Amino acid sequence: MTDATSLIEQLQHELLDEIPLARAMALRVAAHDGDSLTLAAPLAPNINDKGCAFGGSLASLMTLAGWGVIRLAVAARGLDCDIYVQDSAIRYLAPVWGDFDAVSRLADGESFDAFFATLATRGKARLNIECRVPLAEGGDAATLAARFVALVKQP
Amino acid sequence: MTDATSLIEQLQHELLDEIPLARAMALRVAAHDGDSLTLAAPLAPNINDKGCAFGGSLASLMTLAGWGVIRLAVAARGLDCDIYVQDSAIRYLAPVWGDFDAVSRLADGESFDAFFATLATRGKARLNIECRVPLAEGGDAATLAARFVALVKQP
Numbered sequence: 001m002t003d004a005t006s007l008i009e010q011l012q013h014e015l016l017d018e019i020p021l022a023r024a025m026a027l028r029v030a031a032h033d034g035d036s037l038t039l040a041a042p043l044a045p046n047i048n049d050k051g052c053a054f055g056g057s058l059a060s061l062m063t064l065a066g067w068g069v070i071r072l073a074v075a076a077r078g079l080d081c082d083i084y085v086q087d088s089a090i091r092y093l094a095p096v097w098g099d100f101d102a103v104s105r106l107a108d109g110e111s112f113d114a115f116f117a118t119l120a121t122r123g124k125a126r127l128n129i130e131c132r133v134p135l136a137e138g139g140d141a142a143t144l145a146a147r148f149v150a151l152v153k154q155p
Numbered sequence: 156m157t158d159a160t161s162l163i164e165q166l167q168h169e170l171l172d173e174i175p176l177a178r179a180m181a182l183r184v185a186a187h188d189g190d191s192l193t194l195a196a197p198l199a200p201n202i203n204d205k206g207c208a209f210g211g212s213l214a215s216l217m218t219l220a221g222w223g224v225i226r227l228a229v230a231a232r233g234l235d236c237d238i239y240v241q242d243s244a245i246r247y248l249a250p251v252w253g254d255f256d257a258v259s260r261l262a263d264g265e266s267f268d269a270f271f272a273t274l275a276t277r278g279k280a281r282l283n284i285e286c287r288v289p290l291a292e293g294g295d296a297a298t299l300a301a302r303f304v305a306l307v308k309q310p
Contacts, residue, residue, distance in 0.1 A: 018204040021212055024179035049173040055240045056218050057176055060211025067210075085210045087246045092239065 007075050008032050011068055022064060025057055029068070035112070036105040037069035043099050053096035053141075058133055062144040063088065065104035066129035070148055073112050081119070081150040086126070088146035096133065096141045104131040107145065115150075123152040162230050163187050166223055177219060180212055184223070189231075190267070191260040192224035198254050208251035208296075213288055217299035218243065220259035221284035225303055228267050236274070236305040241281070243301035251288065251296045259286040262300065270305075278307040 012029045015022040026045050031038040039061050046057035063085055074081050106112070107128035118125035131144040167184045170177040181200050186193040194216050201212035218240055229236045261267070262283035273280035286299040 014204060018202075019209055019211075020200050020202065021176070021179060021209050021215075024176060024200075045175050045179075047173075047175065049169060050237055050239075054174050054176050054215075055222075056174075056211065056215025059214045059218065059243075060176075060209075063210050063214065082205055084205075084250075085247055087244070088214075089242070089244045091242045095239075 004032070004076075007072055010075065011072055014071075015064065015068070019064075021060065025060065027061060027064065030101060032069075032072060034073070035069070036103060037065050037072060038101050038103045039065045039068065040101045041099065043096070046100075050095070051097070053100055055092055058092065058096065058100070058102070058142045059088075059090055059144070061100070061102040062090070062104070062131035062133065062142065063146065065102040065131050066144065066146050066148060069104045069106075069129065070127060070150060074150065077116060079119070080153045082153060083148055083150045086147045086149050088144050090142065090144045092142050094135060094139070094141045096135075098136070100133050100141065102131050102133050104129050106130075119150060119152060125150055158231075162227055165230065166227055169226075170219065170223070174219075176215065180215065182216060182219065185256060187224075187227060189228070190224070191258060192220050192227060193256050193258045194220045194223065195256045196254065198251070201255075205250070206252070208255055210247055213247065213251065213255070213257070213297045214243075214245055214299070216255070216257040217245070217259070217286035217288065217297065218301065220257040220286050221299065221301050221303060224259045224261075224284065225282060225305060228271075229305065232271060234274070235308045237308060238303055238305045241302045241304050243299050245297065245299045247297050249290060249294070249296045251290075253291070255288050255296065257286050257288050259284050261285075274305060274307060280305055
């Protein structure tokens with residue numbers, strides 16, 4: 001098992017063990033490549049009154065994908081931080097009638113190098129993240145732009 | 156049982172029966188006065204890795220409070236619509252360490268009279284809603300500004 005695989009498994013355990021709603025959503029970590037994280041969720045536990053995905057589930061999965069990509073970068077550097085979402089703007093563009101993914105990436109102009117440099121200097125740093133829920137036929141079902149803050153834990 | 160009580164009970168059943176995540180959140184309808192709806196949720200099923208309320212739960216409860224206040228107004232007029240959230244802007248201002256409420260109301264400049272007049276003419280209407288999660292000590296833990304669209308169901 002590589003370190004990267006270990007970190008991804010650790011993230012999935014952390015999400016499912018410590019956030020009951022993530023467990024209720026039956027989410028799983030689907031892919032990670034450093035600057036991007038994909039979380040997946042089945043439709044059934046995330047359905048709404050209209051038979052498509054509940055907006056709260058789309059919002060939660062995108063927010064967790066944003067949180068998770070930072071969490072993994074922090075863990076890969078052996079650091080320990082609390083990471084909070086500060087604000088987000090969500091657009092719901094099309095209904096989702098099946099299982100769905102949320103894919104996060106750093107927003108344009110952001111870099112983990114700058115983020116960790118600030119974190120090392122100030123013990124606190126912010127990062128803008130963009131997420132999308134892709135449609136099988138192309139385009140997006142939903143998008144999220146969010147700002148997160150990380151705080152180094154005091155020993 | 157008054158009609159108003161009946162509609163509120165119907166909304167709570169609808170949320171819990173048709174949206175599994177609402178059930179997982181253990182939400183309940185706490186108050187309704189026509190232009191405002193309060194949903195309540197206990198902390199335990201909505202907790203996160205830091206021991207405070209999960210951002211996805213705050214977002215979901217606020218979104219449902221916005222959706223619900225429109226749903227109740229539609230039902231009170233004997234209409235049948237599908238109601239969707241189109242976009243939202245959320246601010247997370249302070250952690251929530253206990254049970255919490257989400258309180259929705261029409262945004263400034265909005266009225267149900269105008270909304271239902273448009274819905275009657277066009278079969279479709281939009282409405283801006285504002286929600287907040289109040290802190291026990293005053294101020295807000297989170298706020299949401301969202302736009303919803305209602306579509307009259309075709310018979």
